[in-house]
Each structure stands twice: as structure tokens, then as C-alpha cells.
Amino acid sequence: MxxxxxxxxxxxxxxxxxxxxxxxxxxxxxxxxxxxxxxxxxxxxxxxxxxxxxxxxxxxxxxxxxxxxxxxxxxxxxxxxxxxxxxxxxxxxxxxxxxxxxxxxxxxxxxxxxxxxxxxxxxxxxxxxxxxxxxxxxxxxxxxxxxxxxxxxxxxxxxxxxxxxxxxxxxxxxxxxxxxxxxxxxxxxxxxxxxxxxxxxxxxxxxxxxxxxxxxxxxxxxxxxxxxxxxxxxxxxxxxxxxxxxRSEQIDSRSLVISIVAMVFLPLTFITGLYGMNVAHLPYAQEPWAFDAIMALCIGIAVLVVGYFVQRHWFQK
Known part of the structure; x- marks a missing residue:
């Protein structure tokens, strides 16, 4: 036993x-x-x-x-x-x-x-x-x-x-x-x-x-x-x-970054999409400076949007 x-x-x-x-x-x-x-x-x-x-x-x-x-x-x-x-x-x-x-x-x-x-x-x-x-x-x-x-x-x-x-x-x-x-x-x-x-x-x-x-x-x-x-x-x-x-704060922070990036590129996407259409009579489409102007406009809009978010303290954790 x-x-x-x-x-x-x-x-x-x-x-x-x-x-x-x-x-x-x-x-x-x-x-x-x-x-x-x-x-x-x-x-x-x-x-x-x-x-x-x-x-x-x-x-x-x-x-x-x-x-x-x-x-x-x-x-x-x-x-x-x-x-x-x-x-x-x-x-x-x-x-x-x-x-x-x-x-x-x-x-x-x-x-x-x-x-x-x-x-x-x-x-x-x-x-x-x-x-x-x-x-x-x-x-x-x-x-x-x-x-x-x-x-x-x-x-x-x-x-x-x-x-x-x-x-x-x-x-x-x-x-x-x-x-x-x-x-x-x-x-x-x-x-x-x-x-x-x-x-x-x-x-x-x-x-x-x-x-x-x-x-x-x-x-x-x-x-x-x-x-x-x-x-x-x-x-x-x-x-x-x-x-x-x-973990929730981390997810919220990452979601905020994604949202900011999406809002920065949203107007840029609209402009590039508009001038990317294969149709006639687009304003200034035939001008030699049109590409430079559109690029400058996109950069300006991006700077304005980012500046607005910075001023509103969206980047603070």
C-alpha cells in the first residue's frame, strides 16, 4: 500500500x-x-x-x-x-x-x-x-x-x-x-x-x-x-x-491619426480626381503652368488643414 x-x-x-x-x-x-x-x-x-x-x-x-x-x-x-x-x-x-x-x-x-x-x-x-x-x-x-x-x-x-x-x-x-x-x-x-x-x-x-x-x-x-x-x-x-x-486610448490615438491623414488628403483627392477626368473643357487644363498650379494648391490646402488641426490641439495625446 x-x-x-x-x-x-x-x-x-x-x-x-x-x-x-x-x-x-x-x-x-x-x-x-x-x-x-x-x-x-x-x-x-x-x-x-x-x-x-x-x-x-x-x-x-x-x-x-x-x-x-x-x-x-x-x-x-x-x-x-x-x-x-x-x-x-x-x-x-x-x-x-x-x-x-x-x-x-x-x-x-x-x-x-x-x-x-x-x-x-x-x-x-x-x-x-x-x-x-x-x-x-x-x-x-x-x-x-x-x-x-x-x-x-x-x-x-x-x-x-x-x-x-x-x-x-x-x-x-x-x-x-x-x-x-x-x-x-x-x-x-x-x-x-x-x-x-x-x-x-x-x-x-x-x-x-x-x-x-x-x-x-x-x-x-x-x-x-x-x-x-x-x-x-x-x-x-x-x-x-x-x-x-x-488600450482604448492607444486605439483612439491611432484612429485620430488616421482620421487626420484622411481629412488632409480628402480635398487633395477631390482636386486630383477632378483634373484627372478624361473630359474636355476643364479650366486651365491646356495651360503649361496648370500642373504646377494644382500642385501648389494641393500643398497649400494640406498646410492649411494641418495648421487648423494644430491650432485646435488635435495632435495632443
């Missing part, structure tokens, strides 16, 4: 296979399954002897961050970054946790970066009970996600500094990507904060006071990230509107 287990007994930490994790008594046992297949459900139900409600919660295909007290333990769903590429609509992978006194069961469908950090702490002996474990998971997830939220804000700051009509298309792609990422992250961080806050207040001897403080700190950090993401989303919307306005 895909997964691993840890046993803590007398301060000694042992990494074992899932099938051996429950084979003997220990002070604390953590079993992690990185699969959602049917045999994992069978193991959780038949070997771990978990309630059907808990098994269904741990192996559900669709989850959102939540915390729920059940019997003598707690069900917790959290979201964090995965080492695998995620879709823009669902950018964070889930970890489902069932914690009771002395034991923790966790299930992920995609590898979670935060779980790897918790493994490191586990092997160092820093986690000795379920409270330590959940606090470590919450802290690892928020610590890993925090710099990426900050990077989104920095990207938007850079776009605002480079705001220019000639870079509309490149900037719009970046702003759209930042906005989509912010919406996707905030979708899970807001309920995750509520789940951590609820867990920190749940009754139970397996949650020590320092664990509750760590959970409250993680919840506060998630709340701050959610607020930052909301700010990024709003700024991205305003930035998108500004880029749209710049």
Missing part, C-alpha cells in the same frame, strides 16, 4: 511500513496514506478499525478546509501546495486528518510539500503527540504558502511600475495569471483559517496549550494571507481596467 508510518515509543522514532504501523503498542503513531483507492478504504475500515463516517471523510474525492469534532477525536481537512502541477481552478492539494489520543491518520491524493516538512520534524523527534503533529502540519502549510502569496503581490507591484500602453498585452497576461492564482488560493485560505480557529478551541486533552497557541498563530497567518489575496484580487481588477483604458 502506498504510504508510510511512524511510531514514537519512549522518545525513539521509527519509520515503518503502513502494514506494520499498528502491529505493536506505541506512545504515538502516525499513519499516512498517499492514495485514495479502494484498498486504502478497506485498510482504514478493517485494519485501523475506523468508523465508516471517518473513512468516508478521509477518502472523499472532493474536500474543502474544515474541522469537525467526532467522538473522542477531530476530523481536519487542510489545503497546501503540492510538488505536482495543479490546475488554476484548484491550485492547492488537500490533506485529510483524523486525530485521536495517541494516533493520527492522514490521507493525501497528491504529494503535499508540508507533509515532507512534517516528516523531517518527525524524524528529529520534535513531534510526540497528535497536537504537535497537527500544529506542525498547519505551520508547515502556511509557512510554505506565505512567500508565494507575497510573490503574487510583488508581481503586481512590478506590473504597476511598468504600466505602459506599449506593454498592454504582456502586462495583461501577467495580471490575469496573478488574479486567477489569488482567487484560487483565497478560495481555500478563508475556510482554512476558520477550520484552524475551530480546532484551537476544541475540547480534548490531546491538544496541549502550546499546540493551541501554534494553531491560533497558523490561523492568524492564514487570515493575513486571505486578506492579502483579497487585496491582490482587487488591485488586479483595477490594473486590468487601467490596461483596458490604456
Amino acid at each position: 502506498s504510504g508510510f508510518g511512524y511510531r514514537v515509543s519512549g522518545g525513539k522514532v521509527d519509520r515503518v511500513a503502513v502494514t506494520e504501523a499498528l502491529s505493536c503498542t506505541a506512545d504515538f503513531v502516525w499513519v499516512h496514506l498517499n492514495t485514495n483507492e479502494e484498498h486504502a478504504q478497506v485498510w482504514l475500515r478493517d485494519t485501523a478499525k475506523l468508523d465508516d463516517y471517518v473513512v468516508d471523510a478521509l477518502t472523499a474525492s472532493e474536500t474543502r478546509p474544515r474541522c469537525e469534532a467526532f467522538a473522542d477525536g477531530a476530523l481536519l481537512n487542510l489545503r497546501g501546495r503540492s510538488s505536482e502541477e495543479m490546475s488554476s481552478g484548484d491550485p492547492l492539494a488537500s490533506v485529510r486528518i483524523w486525530a485521536i489520543k495517541g494516533r493520527v491518520y492522514s490521507v493525501t491524493r497528491r504529494p503535499l510539500i508540508g507533509v515532507a516538512d512534517v516528516e523531517t520534524q518527525m524524524e528529529k523527534g520534535a513531534i510526540v503527540d497528535p497536537g504537535d503533529f497537527i500544529a506542525a502540519v498547519a505551520t508547515a502549510i502556511t509557512s510554505d504558502l506565505d512567500p508565494h502569496v507575497a510573490d503574487l503581490g510583488d508581481e503586481l507591484d512590478d506590473c504597476e511600475e511598468r504600466l505602459d500602453a506599449n506593454r498592454v498585452f504582456d502586462l495583461r497576461r501577467t495580471v490575469t495569471r496573478v488574479r486567477v492564482a489569488a482567487i484560487g488560493y483565497r478560495r481555500f485560505l478563508a475556510p482554512q483559517r476558520a477550520a484552524l480557529e475551530k480546532l484551537a478551541t476544541l475540547p480534548g486533552a490531546w491538544l496541549a496549550e502550546d499546540d493551541r497557541r501554534h494553531l491560533a498563530a497558523a490561523a492568524d497567518r492564514a487570515a493575513r494571507m486571505a486578506e492579502e489575496l483579497e487585496s491582490i484580487r482587487e488591485r488586479a481588477s483595477l490594473m486590468h481596467e487601467a490596461l483596458t483604458d490604456l
Whole structure:
């Protein structure tokens, strides 16, 4: 079965296979399954002897961050970054946790970066009970996600500094990507904060006071990230509107140039078209100076039209 287990007994930490994790008594046992297949459900139900409600919660295909007290333990769903590429609509992978006194069961469908950090702490002996474990998971997830939220804000700051009509298309792609990422992250961080806050207040001897403080700190950090993401989303919307306005101004400016050029050549086209007709009796058509006169007249009209537009400030942006 895909997964691993840890046993803590007398301060000694042992990494074992899932099938051996429950084979003997220990002070604390953590079993992690990185699969959602049917045999994992069978193991959780038949070997771990978990309630059907808990098994269904741990192996559900669709989850959102939540915390729920059940019997003598707690069900917790959290979201964090995965080492695998995620879709823009669902950018964070889930970890489902069932914690009771002395034991923790966790299930992920995609590898979670935060779980790897918790493994490191586990092997160092820093986690000795379920409270330590959940606090470590919450802290690892928020610590890993925090710099990426900050990077989104920095990207938007850079776009605002480079705001220019000639870079509309490149900037719009970046702003759209930042906005989509912010919406996707905030979708899970807001309920995750509520789940951590609820867990920190749940009754139970397996949650020590320092664990509750760590959970409250993680919840506060998630709340701050959610607020930052909301700010990024709003700024991205305003930035998108500004880029749209710049693009419209650019189009209007180019249309104005085209209109001015057309109005300059409109009377010239009329005169040259009139004297280009192959008919008799055109005034002065037979005079030797006729061509020079028409050219001078066209130049004069062009200068007058351009001068009029300059005087009316049509060339100002």
C-alpha cells in the first residue's frame, strides 16, 4: 500500500511500513496514506478499525478546509501546495486528518510539500503527540504558502511600475495569471483559517496549550494571507481596467491619426480626381503652368488643414 508510518515509543522514532504501523503498542503513531483507492478504504475500515463516517471523510474525492469534532477525536481537512502541477481552478492539494489520543491518520491524493516538512520534524523527534503533529502540519502549510502569496503581490507591484500602453498585452497576461492564482488560493485560505480557529478551541486533552497557541498563530497567518489575496484580487481588477483604458486610448490615438491623414488628403483627392477626368473643357487644363498650379494648391490646402488641426490641439495625446 502506498504510504508510510511512524511510531514514537519512549522518545525513539521509527519509520515503518503502513502494514506494520499498528502491529505493536506505541506512545504515538502516525499513519499516512498517499492514495485514495479502494484498498486504502478497506485498510482504514478493517485494519485501523475506523468508523465508516471517518473513512468516508478521509477518502472523499472532493474536500474543502474544515474541522469537525467526532467522538473522542477531530476530523481536519487542510489545503497546501503540492510538488505536482495543479490546475488554476484548484491550485492547492488537500490533506485529510483524523486525530485521536495517541494516533493520527492522514490521507493525501497528491504529494503535499508540508507533509515532507512534517516528516523531517518527525524524524528529529520534535513531534510526540497528535497536537504537535497537527500544529506542525498547519505551520508547515502556511509557512510554505506565505512567500508565494507575497510573490503574487510583488508581481503586481512590478506590473504597476511598468504600466505602459506599449506593454498592454504582456502586462495583461501577467495580471490575469496573478488574479486567477489569488482567487484560487483565497478560495481555500478563508475556510482554512476558520477550520484552524475551530480546532484551537476544541475540547480534548490531546491538544496541549502550546499546540493551541501554534494553531491560533497558523490561523492568524492564514487570515493575513486571505486578506492579502483579497487585496491582490482587487488591485488586479483595477490594473486590468487601467490596461483596458490604456488600450482604448492607444486605439483612439491611432484612429485620430488616421482620421487626420484622411481629412488632409480628402480635398487633395477631390482636386486630383477632378483634373484627372478624361473630359474636355476643364479650366486651365491646356495651360503649361496648370500642373504646377494644382500642385501648389494641393500643398497649400494640406498646410492649411494641418495648421487648423494644430491650432485646435488635435495632435495632443
